[in-house]
Amino acid sequence: MTTTTAPAVDLPVLAGTPEITRIAGVGTAVPATSYSQTELLDILDVDDPRIRSVFLNSAIDRRFLTLPPEGPGGGRAPEPQGDLLDKHKKIAVDMGCRALEACLKSAGAMLSDLRHLCCVTSTGFLTPGLSALIIRELGIDPHTSRSDIVGMGCNAGLNALNVVSGWSAAHPGELGVVLCSEACSAAYALDGTMRTAVVNSLFGDGSAALAVVSGDRRVPGPRVLKFASYIITEAVDAMRYDWDRDQDRFSFFLDPQIPYVVGAHAEVVADRLLTGTGLRRSDIDHWVVHSGGKKVVDSVVVNLGLSRHDVRHTTGVLRDYGNLSSGSFLFSYERLAEEDVARPGDHGVFMTMGPGSSIEMALIQW
Missing domain, CATH: 3.40.47.10 (Thiolase/Chalcone synthase)
Structure with a gap:
């Protein structure tokens, strides 16, 4: 595999989080x-x-x-x-x-x-x-x-x-x-x-x-350091895709309260993700959040103490494409990569939300 040319930067691996992979392209x-x-x-x-x-x-x-x-x-x-x-x-x-x-x-x-x-x-x-x-x-x-x-x-x-x-x-x-x-x-x-x-x-x-x-320091993209997952078991049925007998087809259901449920649990997952890393939420330089909808993004912003600038790519993808389901956060990451503002040593968080109701996060470092 050939890779784009970029200076190799030897960054320390956070305690307890060995290098797993590097992101090579999107x-x-x-x-x-x-x-x-x-x-x-x-x-x-x-x-x-x-x-x-x-x-x-x-x-x-x-x-x-x-x-x-x-x-x-x-x-x-x-x-x-x-x-x-x-x-x-x-x-x-x-x-x-x-x-x-x-x-x-x-x-x-x-x-x-x-x-x-x-x-x-x-x-x-x-x-x-x-x-x-x-x-x-x-x-x-x-x-x-x-x-x-x-x-x-x-x-x-x-x-x-x-x-x-x-x-x-x-x-x-x-x-x-x-x-x-x-x-x-x-x-x-x-x-x-x-x-x-x-x-x-x-x-x-x-x-x-x-x-x-993995194992190739010439790859200029960020390293994937750690994951955190959480299922909000009391809200398992709040987002679902099931059979509608009246329509004779599958039909998706979103509970009106789900944006607030997701937002209320976002801190739990973020804190677990950062536990043992020595990082606080204020140390995260780049946030890549799933474009789930206006209310869910607003709820995440409020509960994690983010700024509108932090979620600019998320809201931009929502504006231009709507909710793209599982790939939404990668559309946002592509915009962040094209912006070329991340610097060696910067940390980022990927965040996605979905049925379960569930929240997934990953910690990355350039």
């Missing part, structure tokens, strides 16, 4: 079609003022989506579950291939350098999974090891990074990739209810990939 991809919230309200013929308010007060300007085809009268009819699964397969594979190629280019690597591919999705179920389909589509070496994380939700990108970091530590010098590919257009229910309106106002399609490697 890449993203979205579908070709995007819509403003106002355009979506018109296309979906929404006139309920309560639902219109949910769309227009979401802090989202635009989202990339693949909508149902127009019917005879110009309206958009709900798609059967089988058609949604077909849509998921097509979109998730296409976006995933493009995000993977962009990620490898960012890392100065080629498809032939890839040794492990971990694919994450919650917007459809496939057997064989996305990893096998993308390996076939791109002609990747069929001996490449792979894993698929399915159904964990918006937090799952960090769960995958934890898994691939372990693989990386056991295979120094070999390239692993976490690939999150979420075709949220394939998880929509168009029934005019407030339950589905909240979901339909929020999610967008997108894929993001992160390349990691």
Whole structure:
């Protein structure tokens, strides 16, 4: 694997946190079609003022989506579950291939350098999974090891990074990739209810990939030092994707209180993450938070004592793409990397939230 040129900086490893991996590159991809919230309200013929308010007060300007085809009268009819699964397969594979190629280019690597591919999705179920389909589509070496994380939700990108970091530590010098590919257009229910309106106002399609490697100090990206996880067991049903018998399809549910529940528990996870490192929250230079929605981001900001500047990439991704589920935080990390403001010795925190209800965090250092 070739890497981008950068001076090697020998940084001390925090006590009790041996170097696991370094981040070598990041890449993203979205579908070709995007819509403003106002355009979506018109296309979906929404006139309920309560639902219109949910769309227009979401802090989202635009989202990339693949909508149902127009019917005879110009309206958009709900798609059967089988058609949604077909849509998921097509979109998730296409976006995933493009995000993977962009990620490898960012890392100065080629498809032939890839040794492990971990694919994450919650917007459809496939057997064989996305990893096998993308390996076939791109002609990747069929001996490449792979894993698929399915159904964990918006937090799952960090769960995958934890898994691939372990693989990386056991295979120094070999390239692993976490690939999150979420075709949220394939998880929509168009029934005019407030339950589905909240979901339909929020999610967008997108894929993001992160390349990691251990044992190579020439890699200029940050080291992944530590993970922390927490399941809010009393709120297990507050975010869920289950079968709607009336709609005859899967349907996503978000409890209105979930932003405040997540925010109230954010400190618990952050404190556990930093325990034993000698760091305080005020020592964290860069925060990369999942773009879960305006209320959840606001709640995290308040409870962790962050500034608006700290979450500028998070709110920017929410504005430009909506909630991209498991890959959202990687879209934010890509913006941070492009900004080129992180300096050797800086610390950062990745934070994702999702069903369970769960919070995941990772500590990184440049």
